[in-house]
Amino acid sequence: MxxxxxxxxxxxxxxxxxxxxxxxxxxxxxxxxxxxxxxxxxxxxxxxxxxxxxxxxxxxxxxxxxxxxVADGNVETVKKLDKHITRIIEVAESIQPNRLTILTGSNGNGKSFIRKLMNSKMGEKFPDRNAKHLVTEISMQKRTDVNNPLMGSGFGFTFFDNPQYPTSISTYNLIDRLLYSCVDSENKRDRSYIIIDEPEIGMADESQLGIALFLKSRLSEILEDSLGLMIITHSKFVVRELKDKADFFYTDYDMTADEWLERKIIHTDFEDLRIQSMDLMRRLNDWLK
Structure with a gap:
């Protein structure tokens, strides 16, 4: 209804x-x-x-x-949310398989929502495939906690970090091993769409550049042996190194990669961000019902 x-x-x-x-x-x-x-x-x-x-x-x-x-009953707030949701859905609908997609945007502006849509989107593109294995996500959220395995959601691979390694080495090792597992399948029907969520978290500039160059060196192989690759990132190094080979999307509004790299940075008001994020999630639920 x-x-x-x-x-x-x-x-x-x-x-x-x-x-x-x-x-x-x-x-x-x-x-x-x-x-x-x-x-x-x-x-x-x-x-x-x-x-x-x-x-x-x-x-x-x-x-x-x-x-x-909704949204404390404010008309302008709701219309602003609706405009932004239209943008989020537009971005999600524009993402194509068998390509590199770079997705960025302000915190709380819909990147995670788009990420969650990818399984159903890939299901529409590949209806003969088992939906459970269509998307593999490589998330950096718990990469340095030895008690929390990092899991690829599509295949269920589990790797534990070695606490003696610095963050950048842990990240490199995990991405390398998961990518190898994802693209090394002999059965092409086992291929999945790969999402790497913020590989740069906790890294110094030099290591961010290193990860960007590593992904760039593996890109052709990844795209050949997968259903496509999405990198969700806030790193200028990742965007700068990969933008010429990628479809670039900024969730806040339409912007090219070069414009994003040169944009003026405005500080975050965290109380506004908290309210905005809650309003956006509620309004997204309204749209989906």
Whole structure:
């Protein structure tokens, strides 16, 4: 059932009913306070809500149900979120198999969401394949914790770091071994789409450049023996070394790799980031329902 978005155009607090105007349409729909989510009873004129529609059993007219306030009810915030979600979906739809994709963007702006979409996207591209083995993710999140194995989600490979190695060596070893395992299959039907998530985490500039050059040297082999490669990164070294061989996407808005490398850096307000990330995830859920 489709979830709609609208603003409270009118609400009679005494009689507990009102009308919702659709956010991107001139239509409006009746609602009663009993159909508002229990935690959102304090609705007000102009606030933004999501809702479902159904036929009222008594009047037989269509009414709004399952009404929930979104993004603190601010219209401009919701429209900004919708514009950004449109951008995220546009990026996800543009990613093609059998190519190198570089994905970057501000924290909390949808990179992880795109990453999670890749399994279903590859499933559409390769319907004859077992979806469980379509995507292998190489994540750097726990690479230096000897108690936490780093796992490729597609094949389930597990490798443990040696704590005597510095971060850069651990990263290199893990990426090298996982890539070798991913692309060394004799059965081409076992090939997967490979995602390397932020290989530069915790690295000095010299090591970031080293990882970038290592990936560049293996690129032809990886693309030949896989369903494609995505590198999610914030590293200028990775982008600079691989941009000429890659489809580049910046999740915040449309920008070329060269423009991204030369962009002006604005500091992060972490309280704003926390609110923005929570609002974006909630709004993404609205879009997906």
């Amino acid at each position: 489709k979830k709609w978005t609208g603003t409270i155009r009118f609400y009679n607090q005494k009689k507990k009913y009102g009308f919702i105007k659709y956010l991107y349409d001139d239509k409006e729909i009746f609602f009663h306070i009993s159909d508002v989510y229990s935690g959102d009873k304090e609705i007000y004129k102009g606030c933004v809500v999501t809702f479902l529609t159904s036929e009222d059993q008594n009047t037989k007219r269509i009414k709004a149900t399952n009404i929930t306030i």
